[in-house]
Amino acid sequence: MTRDERGARVMLSRVVEPGDEVCGRWIREVGPVEAVRWLTGGGGQPRGMTDARWAGLRARAERADPDRDLDRARAAGVRYVCPGEAEWPAQLDDLGDGRPVGLWVRGPSSLRMWALRSVAVVGARACTEYGAHMAADLGAGLAERGWVVVSGGAYGVDGAAHRGALAAGGATVAVLACGVDRPYPSGHARLITRIAEQGLVVGELPPGAHPTPSRFVLRNRVIAALTRGTVVVEAAYRSGALVTARAARRLGRFTMGVPGPATSSLSAGVHELLRQEAVLVSDAAEVVELVGEIGELAPERRGPVLPRDLLAPGARCVLDALPARRVAPVDAIARAAATSTDEAIARLYELRALGFVERHGDGWKLTRQATAPVRDHREVR
């Protein structure tokens, strides 16, 4: 990734709306640097784009200031991740020309690593007590099983799922429909700040950008694409959570639904989904049974993909802090690695994605692969 290309993508993230496939195809065909040249000066006009729309994009480009966006992001602890870069989650490429031009990321972990073992838990904002309970329970249960909980940071089910994961000392990712420096909804400012400290807050929109109805809808495709599967907890007919589930289905991800009373309008959307395409799940164990079908076993059979030497220093340090055979609690690992608990959790989830460690209740332990001599890895592979 050249500096020019990164800069161009930062610029495009300000100009192009999420999920715009006409622009996506154009950027793929001419490249981001050339696309910016077309927008800001000479050059043609993308195929299949009306004059009015093109004029609108050019007007946005005129007002855009990528350097200021990057400064502003940096000040808020936000980085920009481009397709093809080390932290880019390759599964987003499944979105084709609807792929984000890049992602703004806030938090101490590798989005790529975390996304490898992640599940989306989404649902109604105005959920019932039951929905909030199930979301929190799933969030905690998935976290306890070493899975990363992805949601939209909204009130109701989303927030309960994030909180459940955090309460269990687990990993969680909030995908926002606005700038990641700008917690939305404002009532979740503290929650989103906490997620940014212990987990990840990501989004397509540049710093300061506002959410809009269509941005909410299009944000859902990122949640669907990022994760191994989507669980819908409560959703009325036509709920946004169903959009996420259907996007997941189209992308070949697992779609799951938590049942509720047939008399509850907030379960009606989930039940509709369960009648069509989704698998009924009652708890985190059933979710993992499904989404883990391949993933749970793969590291067992293949051994870690990365040799220890290629790990980033932070992860290497935490890995070295684990005892040879015992299960160790996070705080002990953090102490041994001379780092914070949050930092240790972030690294442990990355190491988990790579097959080096596994979670046991509140503690972590090296996997058999991680403790086996290197020679064995090669043989097994």
Place this chain on the structure above:
Amino acid sequence: MTRDERGARVMLSRVVEPGDEVCGRWIREVGPVEAVRWLTGGGGQPRGMTDARWAGLRARAERADPDRDLDRARAAGVRYVCPGEAEWPAQLDDLGDGRPVGLWVRGPSSLRMWALRSVAVVGARACTEYGAHMAADLGAGLAERGWVVVSGGAYGVDGAAHRGALAAGGATVAVLACGVDRPYPSGHARLITRIAEQGLVVGELPPGAHPTPSRFVLRNRVIAALTRGTVVVEAAYRSGALVTARAARRLGRFTMGVPGPATSSLSAGVHELLRQEAVLVSDAAEVVELVGEIGELAPERRGPVLPRDLLAPGARCVLDALPARRVAPVDAIARAAATSTDEAIARLYELRALGFVERHGDGWKLTRQATAPVRDHREVR
């Protein structure tokens, strides 16, 4: 059906336990009359049967008194229906050698006709308020749509389903695991008596026979075989209702489940079923959408199967009492046919199964086929 064969089957219903496939094969091979001869006098011993078991059956046969059973049945308003007879529901033959040797039937309607458009609604005895509500709602909704509600007469879901159908002025069948002259459970004596008056009470066991755990389990196969599909409303793991649903599945019937909170142990069995093989249903409309896939349309396309002239006089009389085009309430139809409301309902459901009438809310109406000239029927057929 000869008198000898009927008598032999009455005798066998006292001797052979429900669902005994070894005996079923034997009876099929030698015929019921010969089977009784073996039991009561000379003759061989059925293939695959131990001496001890054979001695047990012969001891039962010694104590059996078919004439007394028939007298007792007659006194209680109970008739005996044998395979191949006019009232025998042919779909029970799908049970193969596990087919009942005959059925004891109490009530004013034709079991064969009613079973043609019937759905089983079964579930936990110790159901929740929610389960009782859903069962009653399904019972009423199915009845309103002209479907016959079949269940086991038990406390909880079964009773609520029967009551829902009765409250909607609909048709319902209780399949008991004991003699049909002997309401079980005793707390449902009034309900079962009411079903016998307005609907049908059926069972394999002869008058006075007690229910046993295995008879309860084997009764479920009759419910499954009799109906177009089985809906499970609430069921814990290992519930008898799941036995019915699985039997239905094996017999190629539809299996359906009503979801509930994932936190409810009384929905856990239903959810397990929904994860494996059953279709989620939230109301009667969804049940009918599924089980009616063929049945709902078939009479529309084919016209009535029977010419009017072949109808039994009672049914013919009720059919003639319907106005040419209007929807008429049951009591008006009963008055015009000079019969009781219960009798009119019984006939209307038979006529419904034959495609002559359809239900609209609280009233009934001739179908287009019933009003079309006979010539048209032939053409359509």
